[in-house]
Amino acid sequence: MHTLPDIGADPAATTALAADLDAAGFTVDRVDALWGTEAAASLHRGSRVAALRALAARETSPLGTLATLFVLGLPTPRADAAAAFPTAGLDAVVAAGLLAADGDEVHPTVDLRPYAFVDDLGAGSWWIVSDLGELALGHAISEEHVLGIGGATTTLSGLQVPVPVRTVLDLGTGCGIQAMHARRFAEHVVATDISRRALDIARFNAQLNGIDGIDFRYGSLFEPVAGERFDRIVSNPPFVITPRRPGVPSYEYRDGGMVGDALVETVLRGLSEHLEPGGTAQLLGNWEYHWGVDGLDRVRSWFADTDLDAWVIERERQDPTSYAETWIRDGGTKPGTPEFDTLMGAWLDDFADRRVTGVGFGYVVVRRALPGGTASLRRFERVPETLGSNPAGLGATVARVLDAAAWLAAHDDAALATAHLTVAGDVTEERYYWPGNDDPTVMTLVQGGGLGRRVDADTALAAFVGACDGDLSVAAIVGALAQITGVDEQVLAADLLPVARDLVLDGLLLPA
Incomplete structure (x- = not known):
């Protein structure tokens, strides 16, 4: 059974280690550039061969040493490892439980790699320690x-x-x-x-x-x-x-x-x-x-x-x-x-x-x-489609859906009829025609962000959404469409209001 090391260090040693990682340029972009996109993809699939070949063609550097130890999970010469930690010192890194010294070689005892992200506060990057995976260990992982x-x-x-x-x-x-x-x-x-x-x-x-x-x-x-x-x-x-x-x-x-x-x-x-x-x-x-x-x-x-x-x-x-x-x-x-x-x-x-x-x-x-x-919100659904353009940023979509649910709960059909709605900026409309026909046979509302919803629309719904520019109330738009199409206004409202609620919840329509 693989023995897992204790992890920990005093604040001064950890600060020094961070300084060494930063000085070496131990970032996602710099590490990927060491071996290229093809080798990075191969590494993600569980093979280190392409990455090792790329590193072998380069001169030894602190960045290459860090990547070899902590990303590839392979030993390096002790002298190279010492050169990678000029501030913290190799002994402090070993004492922290990140490395183990064995004669003239140093072995990694954990996985430590750069991590980059973007959220509503902007771009950020960290270094994350975890346990060595199966590729580095050469056997099944520990239960701990x-x-x-x-x-x-x-x-x-x-x-x-x-x-x-x-x-x-x-x-x-x-x-x-x-x-x-x-x-x-x-x-x-x-x-x-x-x-x-x-x-x-x-x-x-x-x-x-x-x-x-x-x-x-x-x-x-x-x-x-x-x-x-x-x-x-x-x-x-x-x-x-x-x-x-x-x-x-x-x-x-x-x-x-x-x-x-x-x-x-x-x-x-x-x-x-x-x-x-x-x-x-x-x-x-x-x-x-x-x-x-x-x-x-x-x-x-x-x-x-x-x-x-x-x-x-x-x-x-x-x-x-x-x-x-x-x-x-x-x-x-x-x-x-x-x-x-x-x-x-x-x-x-x-x-x-x-x-x-x-x-x-x-x-x-x-x-x-x-x-x-x-x-007021009990929604249980299957959404197997591909996520929208930013699957890593669904938090904003979650917040908007919760706000929309609260707004809808406070607006019964009478209140919704007096509301003014606008089309979200990421919504487009797809239309398909039979050859030679002037009228579309299929119309689909497409959400560019969020969950990338696609909503099939008939003529009345497409016209309703197209008229939601914030100027007219929902009732006024329904009344105008009823007059143009010759459909009973109450019947049309009964068809459109439930769909309008769904579109507000999904973020295709927004309260003005």
């Missing part, structure tokens, strides 16, 4: 593995609402990346985890990047924050559905130790107790489909007796076999081995015993009602 930056990481960070608040809870912080993102919009962040090692790494990452105001706490789920409420909760919980059977490894970063999707249910049911009135939550999760029971219907039932607005987006659904293969490979067990086959059997037996027919994955957005208010 602390995960670094991945697709789920960027999804959730982009999903966070970019609105300043007082307090945020990061439930299951892992390497600390979500807490660090949350701190950009919060005065104070509490980050919890059941892994003391994860908390050590998260604390080190915050310190390495000069981020204060984060309180790291040990414990399971909401136990470390019993009796506390927050303006925002974010979580990429350990939602992976893993058989609770002997011989099946349970990874702290992804497996919550409960049967099926019970951990996600527990987290969602606990949100109301820990959100301030008007507070929001953004989470990722899995949910099971059972024989005769839709997965989203199961999620809907978890909110039935709460005062929470809920918007659940299922982005993907996997059959039991595909799901099992995905997560067994994620742990480093290779297909075609006896170990892989044994784990597949355990997974499929578990799904069959519990009558699971599939697993959905997606996003959960929640808002607690204000005092005296009630839940």
Whole structure:
């Protein structure tokens, strides 16, 4: 079993280490430029060969040494490593648990790589420590593995609402990346985890990047924050559905130790107790489909007796076999081995015993009602289409949808009829014609940002949206269209008002 090192250093040593990383130009762009886009793509697919060949053609530099050690996970000569840390000193980096010295060579004990992002406050970059992956280790990862930056990481960070608040809870912080993102919009962040090692790494990452105001706490789920409420909760919980059977490894970063999707249910049911009135939550999760029971219907039932607005987006659904293969490979067990086959059997037996027919994955957005208010948004949908032009920046879309839901709840049909609406700036219209015909056969409203919605429109809806420029009320536009088309005004209003509500919620139409 691979022994994981303790991670930590005094503030002075961490500051010196950051100075060395900065002086070497240890950034995403500079590292990618070391070996080029093709080698970077190959590295992402799990092969270091192209990157190593590119490095071999260059002279040794501190940047090349850092990339070899921490990105490729390979040893370097001790002299090269010492040259890469002129301020901190190699001994301090070894003492911090990032490297191990072995004679004339130095080996990496963690993954440390640059990370770049853009949010509503602008562009930013950090260095993130996590545990070495399967490629560097050459074998399956440890059950205490602390995960670094991945697709789920960027999804959730982009999903966070970019609105300043007082307090945020990061439930299951892992390497600390979500807490660090949350701190950009919060005065104070509490980050919890059941892994003391994860908390050590998260604390080190915050310190390495000069981020204060984060309180790291040990414990399971909401136990470390019993009796506390927050303006925002974010979580990429350990939602992976893993058989609770002997011989099946349970990874702290992804497996919550409960049967099926019970951990996600527990987290969602606990949100109301820990959100301030008007507070929001953004989470990722899995949910099971059972024989005769839709997965989203199961999620809907978890909110039935709460005062929470809920918007659940299922982005993907996997059959039991595909799901099992995905997560067994994620742990480093290779297909075609006896170990892989044994784990597949355990997974499929578990799904069959519990009558699971599939697993959905997606996003959960929640808002607690204000005092005296009630839940006004209960939306459970499948959005498998490609995201809009900026999938990493969905937080602004989340904020707008929540605002739109509140506006719609305050406007019944009579109030909506008196409202003035405008078309959002990212909305275009596609029209398709049969050859030789003057009238379009298909019209589609297309949203350029957000979730990239596409809404089929008939002539009346296209004309209605086209007239929403803020000058006329909804009722005035409907009346004019009824007069032009010869359709009864009340009948036309009954057709258009529900669609107008959906378009406001989706962001294609905006209250003027």
